[in-house]
Amino acid sequence: MSFASLSLHSDLLVVLESLNYQTPTPIQLEAIPEVLAGHDVLAGAQTGTGKTAAFALPIIHRYLTQYAQNDKKVIRTLVLTPTRELAQQVHQSFVKYSEGLGFSSVVAYGGASINPQIDALNKGCDVLVATPGRLLELAIKELIDLSAIETLVLDEADRMLDMGFINDINRILKRLPESRQTLFFSATFNDEVFALSKTILKTPKLIEVAERNATAAKIEQLFYEVDTKRKAAMLAYLIGSKNWQQVLIFPRTKQAVDELVKEIAKDGIKAAGVHGDKSQGARDRGLEEFKSGKVRALVATDVAARGLDIKELQTVVNFELPYSAEDYIHRIGRTGRAGQEGIAVSLISHKEKYLFEEVKKLTGEAFMMQWFPGFEPDFMAQEEEERGK
Numbered sequence: 001m002s003f004a005s006l007s008l009h010s011d012l013l014v015v016l017e018s019l020n021y022q023t024p025t026p027i028q029l030e031a032i033p034e035v036l037a038g039h040d041v042l043a044g045a046q047t048g049t050g051k052t053a054a055f056a057l058p059i060i061h062r063y064l065t066q067y068a069q070n071d072k073k074v075i076r077t078l079v080l081t082p083t084r085e086l087a088q089q090v091h092q093s094f095v096k097y098s099e100g101l102g103f104s105s106v107v108a109y110g111g112a113s114i115n116p117q118i119d120a121l122n123k124g125c126d127v128l129v130a131t132p133g134r135l136l137e138l139a140i141k142e143l144i145d146l147s148a149i150e151t152l153v154l155d156e157a158d159r160m161l162d163m164g165f166i167n168d169i170n171r172i173l174k175r176l177p178e179s180r181q182t183l184f185f186s187a188t189f190n191d192e193v194f195a196l197s198k199t200i201l202k203t204p205k206l207i208e209v210a211e212r213n214a215t216a217a218k219i220e221q222l223f224y225e226v227d228t229k230r231k232a233a234m235l236a237y238l239i240g241s242k243n244w245q246q247v248l249i250f251p252r253t254k255q256a257v258d259e260l261v262k263e264i265a266k267d268g269i270k271a272a273g274v275h276g277d278k279s280q281g282a283r284d285r286g287l288e289e290f291k292s293g294k295v296r297a298l299v300a301t302d303v304a305a306r307g308l309d310i311k312e313l314q315t316v317v318n319f320e321l322p323y324s325a326e327d328y329i330h331r332i333g334r335t336g337r338a339g340q341e342g343i344a345v346s347l348i349s350h351k352e353k354y355l356f357e358e359v360k361k362l363t364g365e366a367f368m369m370q371w372f373p374g375f376e377p378d379f380m381a382q383e384e385e386e387r388g389k
């Protein structure tokens with residue numbers, strides 16, 4: 001299946017080609033026709049599945065086929081997101097997918113000065129991406145006109161509820177036109193999420209896609225884009241929240257091994273470090289502590305890890321991707337042994353993205369990068385990092 005077969009506007013197809021998007025992801029295949037047909041949608045999909053394009057592309061398509069000639073910009077689409085980071089990402093996706101097409105997106109979130117956001121809104125836009133609190137503030141001060149909203153998107157609805165936005169959402173809904181299309185995305189579903197979806201969706205089309213990469217393969221490989229400075233915190237969070245009891249972690253250098261052992265100890269995670277500068281005795285001791293369960297994490301360099309025989313190792317974390325994609329294969333081969341299931345998680349900074357491309361090339365797999373809720377990359381920091389290079 002191609003994007004062309006989804007009947008998207010030819011200008012959009014050109015953009016997608018320039019982005020090298022060759023085939024739609026499952027959520028895109030299912031959602032795009034429903035959104036184009038004007039249906040409400042209730043979709044279970046995580047970040048990383050391509051869900052942003054699943055709603056952004058048909059929205060831009062509608063603009064191209066119906067409104068591109070209009071002089072005056074009015075907000076026809078409102079996207080609500082739980083966090084400022086996700087708002088930025090969704091906004092940037094709209095910008096990316098509509099490059100050169102005359103479509104415009106504005107982003108508004110709290111914790112930042114409101115005036116530049118008001119200035120941007122005054123220039124006019126087709127889509128507003130916002131967090132609930134800031135949107136409400138703009139609406140109450142009558143700084144935005146929501147009367148022309150045709151499509152409302154709730155992105156990561158479960159997180160919005162977790163973060164206590166239910167009252168804000170209800171107050172926003174009262175200000176929107178009754179007759180509109182609503183697209184509801186949530187990674188998880190519980191009673192509260194269903195209750196909210198029931199109150200705001202009209203005979204929705206249900207779409208559920210499997211988590212990416214949860215294939216039949218014995219090793220589940222997950223790739224998260226995360227800023228370098230947040231990697232240690234995310235690692236500690238993953239170990240704790242997923243209750244990983246035995247995890248083998250690979251930074252790239254000996255120095256990084258030592259640093260990481262200290263860093264995660266601060267979060268209460270006991271780890272042993274092994275690398276070539278340690279005596280054999282120290283290395284053996286580290287391995288023994290790991291095997292016996294005295295420490296939960298073993299932090300190792302590629303060289304030190306070769307030949308380690310650890311049975312039933314469930315989890316491997318690439319704290320940094322290796323320079324050689326072959327080493328990636330060696331590393332993840334430490335898990336999923338002897339018919340056991342395993343998980344390999346890679347934490348990838350902006351600067352390591354090219355190494356991720358190498359992994360995809362070598363494995364021949366179309367892996368996709370995801371963002372982990374709470375640890376989404378900060379694009380402003382990335383730009384600063386780039387400039388500082």
Ligand code: AMP
Pocket residue numbers: 020021022023024025028046047048049050051052053368369370
């Ligand atoms: P999302 O789930 O919307 O956060 O998207 C995750 C990542 O997948 C983003 O980096 C997108 O640019 C990328 N992506 C989305 N759709 C496709 C596609 N059809 N082909 C390749 N990459 C895609």
